[in-house]
Amino acid sequence: MKVNMMHGAGGEVMGELLQTLTKFTHNNAGGIGLEALDDGAVIPLFGQNLVFTTDSHVVRPIFLPGGVIGWIAVCGTINDLAMMGARPIALSCGMIIEEGFEIDDLARIVASMDDALGEAGANLVTGDTKVMERGALDGIAINTAGIGIAETVVRDNGLVPGDVIIVSGTLGDHGLAIMAHREGFDLGEQIISDVAPLSGMMEGVLAAGTIHAMKDPTRGGFASAINEMAKKSGVQVRIAEEKIPVRKNVKSAAAMLGIDPLEVANEGKVVMGVPASDVDAILSALHSHKYGKDAAIVGTVTAGAHVIMETAIGGERFIEPPMGDPVPRVC
DSSP states (O other), X not given: OOOOGGGGSSSHHHHHHHHHHTOOSSOOXXXXXXXXXXXXXXXXXXXXXXXXXXXXXXXXXXXXXXXXXXXXXXXXXXXXXXXXXXXXXXXXXXXXXXXXXXHHXXXXXXXXXXXXXXXXXXXEXXXXXXXXXXXXXXXXXXXXXXXXEESSOXXXXXXXXXXXXXXXXXXXXXXXXXXXXXXXXXXXXXXXXXXXXXXXXXXXXXXXXXXXXXXOOOTTHHHHHHHHHHHHHTXXXXXEGGGSOOOHHHXXXXXXXXXXXXXXXXXXXXXXXXXXXXXXXXXXXXXXXXXXXXXEEEEEXXXXXXXXXXXXXSOEEEOOOOSSOSSSSXX
16 A cells, blocks of 8 residues: 555545555654653643644645745644644744745745744744755755644534533635636635634634634535544534535636535635623634634534434435545645
């Protein structure tokens, strides 16, 4: 068996690869290990919760409607920290650059990273650069790692029966923006990536009420994220089809391409489970922020297993975890 593109697409196939990639026998020093496989690791340090995460970015194209690979790299790490309830503090950046890469493009990438850091109130504090010979790399690959502090740690496995499922905005924007651009569809600026740093929005949301579990629906999209949350929490999630926010133009492009918008990556959205008593306060906090203005209640949590879609015509079907994101190299 050899590694293929599906192994990096964030679905069930990637889960199989992770069984190999996380098979460390010395990974529990001081009670800190890989067993949670969450968006980041929580390290108790001097009475505080230090959250640490890392991510690598090979998005193609590196410039797309609504995004730049550098902006995506910083936002991805900021958001992984935010999903754990952490305020971002410092990031690192490692770049691997192909010989012949345009310096002006590199400057544009760095400027986008600077903008994202400024919006999130974080700093880039260390890094590394390597150059590979022409043809050995597709332009550029960026790794970012980040640390943050969480007063209250939030994980992706805390859903309980009675919780309400909220998404912070429209789904499928990022993956469809990339796919439409690759396919040469002339859609103007109708479909743009949703990539954004969510730490500021989440600071207000965390102050507004309790969040039992949350995750950003990146590779594999909403379908992958909600299945992982339900499975880890040992609960059933019921989703109302007509309540899922998807833009009309995203639905149209997805239909043209034969893609389920619930299975493609988002880079500026959150899926969260909250107690019913805190729903109004949390929705208000989301709606007051520019990145949460389209937030919506999409489902509920009950006892049981699986993720079930209550369809618009009155039926039911499973939302299965995808084998992988149908749009490769999306982040």
